Amino acid sequence: MTDVLVVGAGPTGLLLASELVLAGADVVLVDKANERSGQSKALSLQPRSVEILHSRGLLGSLLDDVPRLPAGHFAGLPVPLDYGVLDTRFPYQLGIPQLRIEQRLEEHLAGRGVGVCRGLELTGLEQDETGVRATFSDAAEIRAGWVVGCDGARSAVRKLAGIEFPGRDGRFSAVVADVVVAGVEPGWELPSLVPRDGAVMTMVPLEDGVHRALFTGPEQQNLPKDLPVAFEEVAAALRGWYGDEIVLRELRYASRFTDAARQPERYRVGRVFVAGDAAHVHSPTGGQGMNLGLQDAFNLGWKLGAVVRGEAGSGLLDSYHDERHPVGRAVLGNTRAQGVLMVPDEDVACLRETFVELLGVPEANRLLAEQVSGIGVAYAPGDHPLVGRRMPDITLANGQTLADRLRAGRHVLLEGMDLAAGGLGEANGFAGGGVCGARVLVRPDGYVGWASDDPRAVVPEVGGLPRVTAGS
Ligand SMILES: Cc1cc2nc3c(=O)[nH]c(=O)nc-3n(C[C@H](O)[C@H](O)[C@H](O)COP(=O)(O)OP(=O)(O)OC[C@H]3O[C@@H](n4cnc5c(N)ncnc54)[C@H](O)[C@@H]3O)c2cc1C
Structure with a gap:
């Protein structure tokens, strides 16, 4: 029995498998296609996706070899979304076509001894309390502790798990x-x-x-x-x-x-999950779909890894739905709004003009830039203002960056001197006395799981490893 079966080797499945391998899980990655189609639907990586792939060292020389596009767009309006104002080391899209991202991830996995099992089309799923039995069109069978459907918009996993896919059909x-x-x-x-x-x-x-x-x-x-x-x-x-x-x-x-727009009510049923296009479809306007899938994988990977290692209870896995479903809903919302702005109608033309004016207002432009780039994603807040927020890739007291420390895919505890070196202070919600005694626990996916500016606060920890609990 394998720990996790990942169905679908598109960008979502490949990154998820890579995260699981990093976390020490046994993974089987299958795809029904005998080979890649060769087509790149997406042509670029949004800033948040650049950040996450960089934090695992997955981009390598691609960072320097490909075009940097300093802006995004909303509904193709003639005022670009200015990524230059975003709080990130990567205030631009990287012009890496989807195919090259898939190839890079597949090579990375191969280097870790995991190949894509091709020509295996999932046709059956049965789950009980101990695992899931997956069957394939050629009568092959795999038993796994957990199954993740990264098998695209027409996901067999979603259908076989009985997950409804409500929404509307395309209008064009x-x-x-x-x-x-x-x-x-x-x-x-x-x-x-x-x-x-x-x-x-x-x-x-x-x-x-x-x-x-x-x-x-x-x-x-x-x-x-x-x-x-x-x-x-x-x-x-x-x-x-x-x-x-x-x-x-x-x-x-x-x-x-x-421009069909659909999203399930639940991303998890027992031991089965959906991620990427299997969990949301929407029009490609703005260039967000693949990026959303990569970020789903990055959210779920470390959580499943922690559960498989026995360091977290399976309740943690519910936070995947709790955190990623609203993000998917927001992207469905903004792509539908963009769709309305593209309707060929004289009144809509007036709306477009209004939007063009609004995009000239820096705050409005920034709001949409944060949405489309993924940089604005934050999860449920906690006791400290930083909890749930994305931690910028600061330079730490020893000269390393946070991304360097995140490379191992584990939690990272930042001490006061790291926070001070990274320029964090009152503006980030720390108490008036500065960040001297403060500590921040950054999750493997780069979001803050716990923070305190009380030097006496006990860092959540079990057996030398930061404890992983739902909400942290
Ligand atoms: C025209 C167009 C332009 C786009 N442009 C952008 C863009 O600019 N930016 C952006 O971010 N996104 C863009 N997207 C969206 C992006 O391409 C998708 O969101 C992305 O491919 C989703 O990745 P995925 O891994 O979730 O699913 P997919 O890429 O669909 O991969 C699913 C995999 O599952 C396999 N599979 C399916 N069923 C089974 C089964 N039963 N058993 C085993 N394997 C199975 C398939 O063979 C496939 O390899 C665009 C989409 C379109 C259509």
């Missing part, structure tokens, strides 16, 4: 296609989403002469979601937008997507 259907074209050199176009003749097209240059086309029009609305995207469908959409001079030479990958 669109195509994403990676293309090589001749005749016209399409420039970078932010999704202006002002339709022309009922159609919308955006083109983004990728590497090696390939462009990412995102388009929708009347024809796409009537085609089944599962219908493969034909070469001629893409060629016609390009001609319709750019004119007859544009010629589609190659269609590398293409798929359909919608």
Whole structure:
């Protein structure tokens, strides 16, 4: 019997498996696909995802080798979200396509002796008090203590565990296609989403002469979601937008997507969890979906690891739902709001203009920048103002950074001198006397689990390791 079965080796499943291995758990990671599709849906990492991957040393040279995009966007409005004001070492998106992130994580796992078991499609799940029996299309069977469904929007784990997926269907259907074209050199176009003749097209240059086309029009609305995207469908959409001079030479990958918005009531049923797209679907506007999944994995990984090691009771696992469900709900909310701003309607155009003005107000711009970048995520508050908040990657008294200390995936106790070296003080909620006697317990995922500025306060600790309890 394995400790944890992770179903789905997309970005969420790969990072979760990596976290579990770091925590010392036995992990089996399966995927129904025999190989990766090769398509990158997401093209960049948001600042909070850069932080978490950096804190495990997973980015390596990618940090310097890829473009840094100093802004985000909201509904494609012409005022960028200024990431420069965010309180982070990484005030930018990293232009790393999803495929490269997946490859990096898979290589990392392979280096730790864990491969992806491919060609295994989950078809059955039965759980009892001691574990879960998973069965696969080829009659293979795996017994695990815990199962996490990272198997995407149509999650088999979610369905087999009886987890409902309430919400609404998409209101539009669109195509994403990676293309090589001749005749016209399409420039970078932010999704202006002002339709022309009922159609919308955006083109983004990728590497090696390939462009990412995102388009929708009347024809796409009537085609089944599962219908493969034909070469001629893409060629016609390009001609319709750019004119007859544009010629589609190659269609590398293409798929359909919608702005469906769904989220389960529960992320956990007994020994089974859902994470990533299995736990939330929404329109890709703003570039948040993959990032949300990575951050789900980062929240659940250390908790499951602690339970598997016997250092925490299984009650801690409920905090995964308690913490991540509201974050998912907020992203569904902001993507739906962005969707409204994109509706081709004269009144909505007025709303867009109002938003453009609002985004010129630094506080409003910052609020949305914190939401879309993930930097603004905080969990339930506690006795001290820092509890539940993300701890910035401060430089500590010995010259190390917090990220260096978090690399082992364990709790980190920061003493007063670390807090002082990191520039923390009254503004961060410490009592007037400064941070001398204060201590802060940072969870493996970088959020504050416990803090006190009372030098006599007892740090939660069991057997030399910081104790892990629900809420800490
Ligand atoms: C057009 C488009 C653009 C996007 N752009 C962005 C962006 O800019 N930024 C961003 O953050 N996000 C973006 N996203 C969203 C992002 O791509 C997804 O959120 C991300 O892929 C979710 O990762 P995941 O690991 O949760 O699921 P997935 O990537 O869907 O991986 C699920 C895996 O599970 C496997 N699987 C499925 N069923 C089974 C089964 N029964 N048994 C075994 N394995 C199974 C699949 O083969 C797959 O490998 C975009 C999405 C689209 C459609």
